[in-house]
Amino acid sequence: MKYIESLREGERINEVYLCKQKQSALTKAGKPYDNVILQDKTGTLDAKIWEPGSVGIDEFDSLDYIAVMGDVTSFQGALQLNVKRVRKVQEGEYDPKDYxxxxxxxxxxxxxxxxxxxxxxxxxxxxxxxxxxxxxxxxxxxxxxxxxxxxxxxxxxxxxxxxxxxxxxxxxxxxxxxxxxxxxxxxxxxxxxxxxxxxxxxxxxxxxxxxxxxxxxxxxxxxxxxxxxxxxxxxxxxxxxxxxxxxxxxxxxxxxxxxxxxxxxxxxxxxxxxxxxxxxxxxxxxxxxxSAPEGSTEWLGYNRLLESNIRKSSK
The missing domain is CATH 1.10.3210 (Hypothetical protein af1432)
Structure with missing residues (x-):
């Protein structure tokens, strides 16, 4: 299985992920598309279905496990999946512990x-x-x-x-x-x-x-x-x-x-x-x-629970 944390821009993948969230939206031109958040045990990935209802795009809902085929791209510095095909999978096609x-x-x-x-x-x-x-x-x-x-x-x-x-x-x-x-x-x-x-x-x-x-x-x-x-x-x-x-x-x-x-x-x-x-x-x-890059001593940003900006101490 190709875990989300290992994905890189430019890859084409064909994997099963948990659909954490699915939401319909409209482009600026008024064309419908679907916002999808995919999840496995290593993290989440933003995905877009630009042509919902087309051939190869089957029906599914939030919290379904889905097989997705698509291209990993980058948008505003974050990875994103451009979904080409998707189908809902059945029990036995996945292990929940992976997701x-x-x-x-x-x-x-x-x-x-x-x-x-x-x-x-x-x-x-x-x-x-x-x-x-x-x-x-x-x-x-x-x-x-x-x-x-x-x-x-x-x-x-x-x-x-x-x-x-x-x-x-x-x-x-x-x-x-x-x-x-x-x-x-x-x-x-x-x-x-x-x-x-x-x-x-x-x-x-x-x-x-x-x-x-x-x-x-x-x-x-x-x-x-x-x-x-x-x-x-x-x-x-x-x-x-x-x-x-x-x-x-x-x-x-x-x-x-x-x-x-x-x-x-x-x-x-x-x-x-x-x-x-x-x-x-x-x-x-x-x-x-x-979640910080290995070896990083950069500031990690403000955290609400800690009410402070945090970084690692020097070695």
């Missing part, structure tokens, strides 16, 4: 490490609660391993939610060892649960877009509700402990202007908000560096 961005780490190994933190918990109620999701609920575990942590900002790839959650849990485990005043089990449980609402906030790949529930409620509220519902199935779960855990989830963005319904009022909530913020920003920088 979706995925974590660089092994999903099963990451999940195994996450479970080790549950096994290390001493509080029976928090251990049972975490186990009821990550160990006993097979559907939840399957979805959690596959889901992304964001649409575009950070960890927006298959396995991204697990990757981010494990990173935050690692940081929180360190915080608990460095600051004994922290309730380790509460902090670890909060780290594991802080983003589970994203399972409902974002649709699954390849769409990976905000759901109606996600738009109306957001993952923080959804996650707190999911945890609250499961707590009510565990006999004698301490009300005070449940409220502390839900508070950490509700406050994990740290500030009201960043989307948290509550500001952190517990030491564990403060620690979680820093761990979440740190992991998100380090991943954002890593993704910026990975």
């Amino acid at each position: 979706l961005p995925v974590s660089q780490y092994d999903v099963e190994e990451m999940y195994k490490e996450l479970l080790s933190y549950i096994n290390s918990m001493e509080n029976p109620y928090l251990k049972q609660l975490a186990g009821s999701f990550f160990v006993e609920d097979e559907d939840f575990a399957k979805r959690f391993k596959f889901h992304s942590a964001a649409k575009t900002v950070h960890h927006g790839f298959v396995g991204g939610l697990l990757d981010h959650t494990l990173g935050v849990t690692r940081h929180c485990n360190y915080f608990a060892s460095a600051y004994p005043m922290l309730n380790r089990d509460l902090l670890l449980a909060a780290a594991m649960f802080h983003d589970i609402g994203k399972l409902e906030e974002l649709s699954v790949f390849p769409e990976n877009d905000y759901t109606d529930e996600g738009q109306l409620l957001g993952h923080i509220m959804i996650g707190a509700e999911m945890v609250g519902e499961r707590i009510r199935t565990i006999p004698d779960f301490p009300v005070r402990l449940g409220n502390e855990l839900k508070h950490c989830i509700l406050a994990h963005h740290g500030e009201l202007e960043y989307g948290s319904p509550k500001k952190p009022a517990l030491a564990e909530a403060v620690a979680l908000s820093f761990a979440d913020n740190f992991d998100a920003k380090m991943e954002t920088i890593k993704e910026l560096f990975n």
Whole structure:
């Protein structure tokens, strides 16, 4: 397979890609054409179908896998595909793993490490609660391993939610060892649960877009509700402990202007908000560096999450 990142101007290709987006438009002369965004696991490519409906141009929609034949050109400094032929392909003609961005780490190994933190918990109620999701609920575990942590900002790839959650849990485990005043089990449980609402906030790949529930409620509220519902199935779960855990989830963005319904009022909530913020920003920088030309020390441009122009440091 010819991955998008390896394409060069002047090539003619005949490959299968995921149609991430398709939109009809008109040229300045009023002639219809189609704007198409193609995707594989290495990136996206702008494509144009200048004569939709002509021979060799079959019908297809966004999120279909399509076989395209065309010429790679350049427009305003970016590669573009001039599509000559296109058809919708059937299951068996492609492997979805080739078309979706995925974590660089092994999903099963990451999940195994996450479970080790549950096994290390001493509080029976928090251990049972975490186990009821990550160990006993097979559907939840399957979805959690596959889901992304964001649409575009950070960890927006298959396995991204697990990757981010494990990173935050690692940081929180360190915080608990460095600051004994922290309730380790509460902090670890909060780290594991802080983003589970994203399972409902974002649709699954390849769409990976905000759901109606996600738009109306957001993952923080959804996650707190999911945890609250499961707590009510565990006999004698301490009300005070449940409220502390839900508070950490509700406050994990740290500030009201960043989307948290509550500001952190517990030491564990403060620690979680820093761990979440740190992991998100380090991943954002890593993704910026990975997209930069090899060996480059040029400025990479303003980043909204980091609120700064970024470049690599000198060797």
